[in-house]
Amino acid sequence: xxxxxxxLSDEQRQGVVELxxxxxxxxxxxxxxxxxxxxxxxxxxxxTLHKLWEExxxxxxxxIDSIAERVRMLGGYPIxxxxxxxxxxxxxxxxxxxxxxxEMVARLVEDHEQIIRNLREHIDxxxxxxxxxxxxxxxxxxxxxHEEMAWMLRSFIEGEALASDGSNQNANVKTxxxx
Numbered sequence: 821x822x823x824x825x826x827x828l829s830d831e832q833r834q835g836v837v838e839l840x841x842x843x844x845x846x847x848x849x850x851x852x853x854x855x856x857x858x859x860x861x862x863x864x865x866x867x868t869l870h871k872l873w874e875e876x877x878x879x880x881x882x883x884i885d886s887i888a889e890r891v892r893m894l895g896g897y898p899i900x901x902x903x904x905x906x907x908x909x910x911x912x913x914x915x916x917x918x919x920x921x922x923e924m925v926a927r928l929v930e931d932h933e934q935i936i937r938n939l940r941e942h943i944d945x946x947x948x949x950x951x952x953x954x955x956x957x958x959x960x961x962x963x964x965x966h967e968e969m970a971w972m973l974r975s976f977i978e979g980e981a982l983a984s985d986g987s988n989q990n991a992n993v994k995t996x997x998x999x
Contacts, residue, residue: 824895832950837896839942840955843962844887844898845909846935851880853913853931857924865921869976876928876969883962890958910934925973932970939963 824833858873888898899905906913911931919927939959946956 826894828894828950828952832952833894833896835950836946836952836955837891837894839945840887840891840894840896841899841904842908842910843935843939843942843959844884844891845905845907846911846931846938847880847884847887848905849909849911849913850928850931850935851877851884853911854880854928857928860918861921861924863921865976869921869925872972872976879965879969883965886958887962890955894952894955910938922977925976929970929973929977932966932973936963936966936970939966 826833828836854873854877858870858877861869861873888900891898899908911934914927939962943956943959943963946952946959
């Protein structure tokens, strides 16, 4: 078998593969959580959230495949088991709970923001430590997608306090002195 010769040492490639496998694990858990919330959501925003999460899990599915393929391009093997994902993921499941629609959104925002922070770190490591600008660029694209998804979800939560005329319903609430 011919040795991979793409201008990165085995150590550099292995370092990048480890980062990518962490990103893969987080993406997979986020996909599972997004699908579960898509199935479980109820309430007045059902249709809106059901459709939004369908868009998100479809994008996440494509991203997961791209991450796994990037691992293979670098001569590594992607994690492919639930056990493996759970070992390296930085986001956590919330097994056994069915939160309200707003709590679902808030949890997904937290997860997207965690992934964004990880990706920022991984982009820097790919460039600075492993000199793999291709993967750094790839991860930048993923980060931008997560930033957009997090923004959409945050906008949903922020919009709950708005009245139909666009004013903030909480603006007239007085905070007691000394609080």
